[in-house]
Amino acid sequence: MKIAVSCDHGGLLLKGPVKESIIAHGHEALDLGTHGPESVDYPDMAVKALELLVRGACDRAVLICGTGIGMSMCANRMPGVRGALCHDGYTARMARLHNDANCLILGGRVLGPGVAQDIVELWLATPFEGGRHLERVRKIEKIREQTTQASKGEKRST
Numbered sequence: 151m152k153i154a155v156s157c158d159h160g161g162l163l164l165k166g167p168v169k170e171s172i173i174a175h176g177h178e179a180l181d182l183g184t185h186g187p188e189s190v191d192y193p194d195m196a197v198k199a200l201e202l203l204v205r206g207a208c209d210r211a212v213l214i215c216g217t218g219i220g221m222s223m224c225a226n227r228m229p230g231v232r233g234a235l236c237h238d239g240y241t242a243r244m245a246r247l248h249n250d251a252n253c254l255i256l257g258g259r260v261l262g263p264g265v266a267q268d269i270v271e272l273w274l275a276t277p278f279e280g281g282r283h284l285e286r287v288r289k290i291e292k293i294r295e296q297t298t299q300a301s302k303g304e305k306r307s308t
Contacts, residue, residue, distance in 0.1 A: 151209040151274070154199035156182040158192040158221075161214025161258035164266050168212055168256070171267040175274055180208060196224035203253060204228055211253045212270065218257035225253045229294060232287065234273075237261065242269040246276035248283045249290075 213221035225233025233253035234245030245251035
């Protein structure tokens with residue numbers, strides 16, 4: 151798989167270990183920055199990876215900021231992106247198993263590199279279970295469609 155990886159300055163120190171984990175498990179890591187400690191805006195960094203994911207130019211994305219919260223907010227605004235802010239192996243596994251998360255979000259200031267690598271490994275290795283969870287994922291997309299229509303002033307379909 152091709153995995154887009156992007157971070158702001160708060161996630162820079164975690165980006166290297168995350169990329170190492172992706173590559174060690176036979177995947178390609180597309181490093182979209184940031185590459186230095188200078189302050190950058192997390193929405194700008196998030197959108198670099200998210201646009202590739204939405205266009206199908208990559209299979210999944212990993213976003214890293216200080217807490218993961220800002221990147222998570224950005225990810226879940228994009229059509230077709232199911233971003234999961236994960237803090238441990240259990241949340242990473244469940245994000246894939248039940249939610250088919252195609253975007254992993256991590257907090258560079260709340261996770262150590264070893265835990266982050268464990269999260270990435272589980273997230274990459276866990277398949278989507280489907281079944282009853284597929285209908286739930288479809289409902290998430292329907293909510294996104296309805297809120298997009300509402301923001302444009304369109305009448306909601308039932």
